Amino acid sequence: MRTTTKKRILFLCGANSARSQMAEGLLRHYYGDRFEAFSAGAKASFVHPVAIRVMAELGIDISGQRSKSVAEFNGTEMDSVITLCAADPNAVCVTFFGRAGEELHWDIPDPAAVRGTEAEQLAAFRHARDAIKTRIDKLVSAEA
DSSP states (O other), rough: OOOSSEEEEEESSSSSSSSHHHHHHHHHHTTTEEEEEEESSSOOOOOOHHHHHHHHHHTOOOOOOOOBBBGGGGTTTEHHHHEOOSSSSOOOOOOOOOOEEEEEEOOOOOGOOOOOOOOHHHHHHHHHHHHHHHHHHHHHHHHO
């Protein structure tokens, strides 16, 4: 039974370490008065330290979030489920076995897959974070 009138949004990606964690943190930080944010992945792993770092640049602390498997949400009702998997045939995406009012897909490349210098990795995480923030802002403005 739902105990709030806030819209519930579940963000999904492969490992629930970067994209979905950043999305959960962004939605909660900027729009937590109107939305409940959740995230999960095909399997639980860890919250990526670079995701924590680039979110801290915006004053958002996601270090207390934990990685979760989508199985934790089986049978749960969500207003929206948003997958953040890249349009890559080798990408692992997730299936939600609950009830969703709407299902959306945002093609966001996995920044954790970027190999290179620290500066290149930070750039990839910032790019993903900013792309997710732009999509969230558009989603929220469409709800208004």
